[in-house]
Amino acid sequence: MTGLSLYALTGAVLVGFGIYGLLAKRHLLRRVIAFNLIGSGLFVFFGASAARGETVDPVPQALIITGIVVALSASALAVGLIVAKARVSGRALLPEEDDDA
Amino acid sequence: MIDLATYAFTGIGLVFFVAGTVGLLRFPDVFSRLHALTKADNLGLGFIALGVALQAETWRQVAMIAVIWALALLAAGTVSQLIARDALIKRDGR
Amino acid sequence: MTLLLDAVLCVLLLGTALAAVLGRGVFRAIVFFIVYGLLLSVGWVRLEAVNVALAEAAIGAGLTGILLLTTYGKLTRVSAEAEPDDAGVNLPVALVSVAVAGALAWAWSVLPEPTRPRAELAEALPRAGVENPVTAVLLSFRAWDTLLESVVLLAALIGLWLLGRDEDWQQRLGVPQHARPGGIMTSFGRVLPPVGFLVGVYLVFIGADEPGGAFQGGTVLAAVGLVAALAGLIQPPRIGQWQWHAGLVLGPLVFLLAGVAGALSDSGFLGYPEAIAGTAILVIEAALAASIAVTLAFLVIGPPEKGHRE
Numbered sequence: 470m471t472g473l474s475l476y477a478l479t480g481a482v483l484v485g486f487g488i489y490g491l492l493a494k495r496h497l498l499r500r501v502i503a504f505n506l507i508g509s510g511l512f513v514f515f516g517a518s519a520a521r522g523e524t525v526d527p528v529p530q531a532l533i534i535t536g537i538v539v540a541l542s543a544s545a546l547a548v549g550l551i552v553a554k555a556r557v558s559g560r561a562l563l564p565e566e567d568d569d570a
Numbered sequence: 571m572i573d574l575a576t577y578a579f580t581g582i583g584l585v586f587f588v589a590g591t592v593g594l595l596r597f598p599d600v601f602s603r604l605h606a607l608t609k610a611d612n613l614g615l616g617f618i619a620l621g622v623a624l625q626a627e628t629w630r631q632v633a634m635i636a637v638i639w640a641l642a643l644l645a646a647g648t649v650s651q652l653i654a655r656d657a658l659i660k661r662d663g664r
Numbered sequence: 665m666t667l668l669l670d671a672v673l674c675v676l677l678l679g680t681a682l683a684a685v686l687g688r689g690v691f692r693a694i695v696f697f698i699v700y701g702l703l704l705s706v707g708w709v710r711l712e713a714v715n716v717a718l719a720e721a722a723i724g725a726g727l728t729g730i731l732l733l734t735t736y737g738k739l740t741r742v743s744a745e746a747e748p749d750d751a752g753v754n755l756p757v758a759l760v761s762v763a764v765a766g767a768l769a770w771a772w773s774v775l776p777e778p779t780r781p782r783a784e785l786a787e788a789l790p791r792a793g794v795e796n797p798v799t800a801v802l803l804s805f806r807a808w809d810t811l812l813e814s815v816v817l818l819a820a821l822i823g824l825w826l827l828g829r830d831e832d833w834q835q836r837l838g839v840p841q842h843a844r845p846g847g848i849m850t851s852f853g854r855v856l857p858p859v860g861f862l863v864g865v866y867l868v869f870i871g872a873d874e875p876g877g878a879f880q881g882g883t884v885l886a887a888v889g890l891v892a893a894l895a896g897l898i899q900p901p902r903i904g905q906w907q908w909h910a911g912l913v914l915g916p917l918v919f920l921l922a923g924v925a926g927a928l929s930d931s932g933f934l935g936y937p938e939a940i941a942g943t944a945i946l947v948i949e950a951a952l953a954a955s956i957a958v959t960l961a962f963l964v965i966g967p968p969e970k971g972h973r974e
Contacts, residue, residue: 471667472666472667472670472710473711474772475667475670475671475674476670476674476707476710476711477769477772478674478769478772479674479677479678480768481765481766481768481769481772482678482765483677483678483681484764484765484768485761485762485764485765486678486681486682486685486761487681487685488757488760488761488764489685489754489757489758489761490684490685490686492754492757492760492761493750493754493757493758494685494747494750495747495748495750496690496747496748498690498693498694498732498735498736498739498745499685499690499693499747501732502684502685502693502694502697502732503684503685505697505724505728506681506684506685506697506700509700509701509704509724510681512716513704513707513711514768514772516708516711516713516716517711517772518772518775518778519711519713520711520712520713521775521777521778522777522778525711525712525713526778526785527785527797527798527800527801528801528805528806530713530715530716530798530801531715531798531801531802531806531809532806532809533713533716533719534715534716534719534798534802534877534879535802535809535810535813537716537719537720537723537724537879538719538723538813538817538879538956538960539813539816539817540724540728541723541724541727541728541731541960541963542816542817542820542821542959542963543820544728544731544732545731545820545821545824545963545964545966546820546823546824548731548732548735548966549823549824549827549966549967550827551735551739552735552738552739552827552966553827555738555739555742555744556742559742559743559744560744561739561744561745562748641859644852644855644856648848648849648851648852651848652848652849655848
């Protein structure tokens with residue numbers, strides 16, 4: 470049981486790291502990575518909760534696989550937007566944070 | 571007896587991995603680092619695969635471990651070639 | 665001993681994640697994120713989720729890694745890869761992060777014991793027609809989610825294509841690749857695809873009874889296509905080619921038709937008669953895997969770009 474708590478706490482801290490990167494870092498590609506870390510941390514938390522009990526619950530596992538695939542498609546759309554933005558403005562930053570780069 | 575052999579082989583494999591990692595961290599340029607990584611790690615992976623294969627229950631599992639090892643070798647060799655070529659181009663100018 | 669393994673793994677996960685967030689330079693962040701994904705797939709094995717481990721290694725680390733690296737290359741071309749200096753600690757944001765992580769940790773400590781009737785699942789599984797419980801959930805018990813997910817993939821791809829420049833619309837997809845004929849990448853591109861194709865198809869078919877499935881297998885097939893394109897062995901297609909459109913909608917369409925067929929018989933929408941459930945799931949999975957392969961490969965190579973050699 471302690472092993473599972475270890476993974477759940479790791480998931481919680483991963484979410485924290487992701488939130489920090491998403492809000493404190495300004496480069497948009499870094500933000501996409503941070504956003505993926507938030508999702509991934511939640512998956513770990515969810516996966517650890519699925520492994521409690523005598524047998525592993527397959528429902529959360531199936532939802533996590535769905536989540537991983539959706540995270541990839543969202544990331545692909547996000548980096549498409551970043552590249553389009555960078556080609557127009559020459560920077561991969563949001564406009565209001567573009568002053569001192 | 572077989573467990574002992576597994577410990578021995580994976581142990582040797584780990585030594586190679588440590589050597590490769592030390593090389594990666596300590597060697598001065600891209601080429602010698604790649605040398606350390608691919609040489610040491612491929613051999614290390616081979617020993618670990620050998621050690622794990624001794625624990626396999628069926629020949630099918632042994633074959634799968636062998637295929638995985640071969641694919642890892644192929645990928646590592648290709649990637650290190652590509653990295654080395656890129657580093658060469660950057661060093662000598664385009 | 666196993667607890668020690670888990671502890672080391674968690675420390676490595678946190679270390680690589682931290683490096684991906686704070687490490688100097690975006691390139692470093694990408695590399696650490698890929699390493700993180702590979703370590704996490706080991707973690708999924710430890711959590712007895714081998715199906716998820718396969719998906720994490722193939723999609724979370726593999727395809728996402730290619731996607732991020734390709735994007736980094738595109739940003740380098742317009743000199744947009746440099747990061748503004750935000751190395752200093754942003755205290756308010758750090759406090760928010762700690763608060764959320766703390767709240768999650770607290771939530772774990774008060775989670776109720778799982779009360780879901782396991783017996784119910786054990787009773788339902790033999791009727792699903794497949795032995796892999798995760799596949800049974802994905803394609804039978806919660807088939808709705810999976811059907812809509814395959815549509816989400818399509819929507820993301822259409823959104824991504826809309827970001828292409830008007831003048832490039834007729835061009836081939838993705839940034840042109842230049843592989844030296846007879847070079848190492850070309851040889852690699854010749855050796856890997858047959859093996860990868862076999863592995864991908866194997867994963868789809870074995871998914872009925874053992875870890876694997878349409879998503880994992882489809883991703884491997886997508887990777888095969890990407891390697892062949894990187895090696896210059898195949899040219900990426902154009903948006904207007906109807907064969908590829910057919911490939912994109914095949915999976916969702918077969919899934920939907922099977923669902924409607926279930927509704928017309930008395931099994932209900934997305935329900936399969938017990939006698940043919942196994943076969944139905946296999947057919948849907950094969951079609952889904954083909955569509956997932958095409959969609960994911962297109963998502964990763966991006967909108968059309970000029971400069972392809974004909």
